[in-house]
Amino acid sequence: MYALLNQFKIPFFFLYILVSFYIEANESQDSLKIGFGSCLDQDNPQEIWQPLKKENLHAFVFMGDNVYGDSDSGELIQMQIAYTKQKQRLPRWLKNLNPLAIWDDHDYGLDDGGGDYILKKDSQKLFLDFWKVKEEDPRRSQEGIYFSENKNLKDKKILILGLDTRYFRSPLVGEKRNYIATTDTSTTILGEEQWEWLESEFQTETNLIILVSSIQILATNHGFEKWSNFPHEKERLLSLIKESKKPVILVSGDRHKGAIYKQDNLYELTTSSLNKPLPGWLETVWKETDPLILGTMHYNMNYGVIRIESSGVISVELKGKEGEILQKASLKI
Numbered sequence: 636m637y638a639l640l641n642q643f644k645i646p647f648f649f650l651y652i653l654v655s656f657y658i659e660a661n662e663s664q665d666s667l668k669i670g671f672g673s674c675l676d677q678d679n680p681q682e683i684w685q686p687l688k689k690e691n692l693h694a695f696v697f698m699g700d701n702v703y704g705d706s707d708s709g710e711l712i713q714m715q716i717a718y719t720k721q722k723q724r725l726p727r728w729l730k731n732l733n734p735l736a737i738w739d740d741h742d743y744g745l746d747d748g749g750g751d752y753i754l755k756k757d758s759q760k761l762f763l764d765f766w767k768v769k770e771e772d773p774r775r776s777q778e779g780i781y782f783s784e785n786k787n788l789k790d791k792k793i794l795i796l797g798l799d800t801r802y803f804r805s806p807l808v809g810e811k812r813n814y815i816a817t818t819d820t821s822t823t824i825l826g827e828e829q830w831e832w833l834e835s836e837f838q839t840e841t842n843l844i845i846l847v848s849s850i851q852i853l854a855t856n857h858g859f860e861k862w863s864n865f866p867h868e869k870e871r872l873l874s875l876i877k878e879s880k881k882p883v884i885l886v887s888g889d890r891h892k893g894a895i896y897k898q899d900n901l902y903e904l905t906t907s908s909l910n911k912p913l914p915g916w917l918e919t920v921w922k923e924t925d926p927l928i929l930g931t932m933h934y935n936m937n938y939g940v941i942r943i944e945s946s947g948v949i950s951v952e953l954k955g956k957e958g959e960i961l962q963k964a965s966l967k968i
């Protein structure tokens with residue numbers, strides 16, 4: 636250690652001040668603010684980072700379609716180009732947060748793609764390289780990009796679990812935009828290995844689990860991809876949450892619409908898109924509803940913020956492109 640310090644000519648005293656300041660800053664922090672977003676087209680303007688910068692976030696989670704690089708053939712040439720562009724567009728302050736990420740179909744490689752995608756291993760390598768996932772990280776040796784990350788806030792432990800809803804997923808049933816629920820209980824979204832990992836993560840001693848899925852978990856009322864298309868998998872997940880008796884918040888993206896859903900005591904924040912809204916006329920011909928939605932769906936660009944106070948009060952917010960609150964929920968752990 637001494638040799639190292641000497642090599643870089645760092646005085647011990649200066650290092651001591653820096654370390655003390657860092658520890659103190661973290662200990663005195665009385666809230667943890669995590670941002671969420673999905674569907675970020677590398678070719679569209681990215682004004683959404685302006686309100687997000689003002690949030691002074693401690694962490695940020697990308698929930699898929701973090702670039703649009705898929706192609707009909709599944710080849711990854713477009714993906715490489717998309718990542719190169721996106722790298723230049725993400726703001727410095729965001730990069731400094733070392734954002735966490737899962738993928739959805741457009742950064743996986745195939746529109747609505749699943750486990751049968753041939754280039755998924757190559758795509759995983761591109762994804763992990765782009766998101767600067769370390770060589771010793773389990774994602775470098777496992778199949779799929781699911782991960783867990785711990786955050787601490789004074790005496791509270793927060794566990795962020797990111798799911799891979801693509802790598803192992805069985806084929807969908809029905810037509811595009813009109814998928815239906817399968818009755819085949821041998822089919823899967825997560826695959827057995829990821830299920831075992833998830834079940835063991837739920838055993839962790841923690842005060843809050845934030846469970847991140849690219850596709851919606853609670854939504855019932857549309858024909859696109861969602862956990863409801865695999866009812867036995869959804870049931871398994873909801874049972875796992877219930878039996879764990881731990882506070883859980885669900886977060887998802889994918890839809891190019893945002894809303895907060897509530898089923899019993901379980902909230903799901905769906906936030907999409909960061910910069911790729913659906914055409915405005917669509918809302919006039921089909922106003923999506925769901926019995927579980929609090930308020931209404933929001934079609935314009937949006938992002939999510941979960942703020943955890945050291946007192947245990949948590950706010951879950953869906954915010955618009957000016958940083959205005961579109962919908963809010965509160966809970967206490």
Ligand SMILES: [Fe+2]
Pocket residue numbers: 674700741889890891
């Ligand atoms: Fe998307």
